[in-house]
Structures are given as structure tokens and as C-alpha cells.
Amino acid sequence: MWPILMQFLRANAPYITLPIAAVVGVIGYNLESLISDRYTPYNKPVQDQRYERMEDELLKDPTNVKKLKYQENVLGKNVSPSLQKN
Template identity: 55%
Template sequence: MLPVIFAFLRTYAPYVTLPVAAVVGIIGYNLEGFISDRYTPYQKSVEEKREDRLMEEYLTKDITKVDSLKERKFVPRSVFEKNVSPSLDTNETK
């Protein structure tokens, strides 16, 4: 009897595995929903964080302190200093 069942399963494997996979998936989905909580706390978006950081930086910056135009600190000495992230920018390069 067992070889007949295996022959049937081998022949009709696609028709047997789809319902079995669906049942296993439904059970797993419901079990996961029962075990875990689906609450995700609110976090600010990346854009909001960036806007807050830029606004804080703008408000704390001293407006009266301006670099001299004669020193040309705004001109990079090499191509590698052209687009440097503010976190990587140091006073040594200026």
C-alpha cells in the first residue's frame, strides 16, 4: 500500500504540495499573529530628522562670524575635498 501512495504523490506532486503549503502558511501566519504583537512605535522619518538637524544647526550657528573672502576657505585645494560630508569635514583641511 505504501508504494502505491508514493507513486501517487510522485505523479501528482504539484497538485498535492500547493494545498499542503497553503495550510502550513495559514497556520504559521495565524500562529505568528497570536504570538507577536504588531505594534510598531512611531519614529520620525529620515526627512524630518534631517530637517530638525539642519534647523538646529542653523539656529545655533553664529551669523556674525563670517570667513574672509581673501583667504578663500570655500575653494577646495583638491578634487577630493569638493564634496565632503559634514561629519568627515575637519578643521585640518581648511
């Protein structure tokens, strides 16, 4: 009896496991929807955010640019006391 039953199950495995997998999937999906919070806050599209940043950069005052010039001597910042000028 057992060999006949096992042969039947082996031959029809896809027909037996598919409904079982579907039931397990539906139960898992519904449990997840009950447990988890699916609320996602609204954000502007990334492309719109990029355009706004580009507009902000273009609207800055072009005359108020810090000059690309050293304000101090770069080599004199972390000088040891023995090398400092007195």
C-alpha cells in the same frame, strides 16, 4: 498496490504539496499574529529628522564659536618626571 500509489504521488506532487503548504502557512501566520506584538511606535520620517537637525545647526549663534587654537602645549601633557622642568 504500493508502486501504483507511489507513481501517482510522484506524478502529482505539486498538486498534493501546494494545498498542504498553504494550510501550514495559514496556521503559522495566525499563530505568529497571536503570539507576537505587532505594535510599532510612531517615529517622524528620517528626512524630517534630518531637516530639523540641519535647522538647529543653522540657528546656532555664529559668533559663539570656539577658536581653533591650542589652549595648552600639546607636547607637554604626558611628560615623564625626568623631562619636566623644575
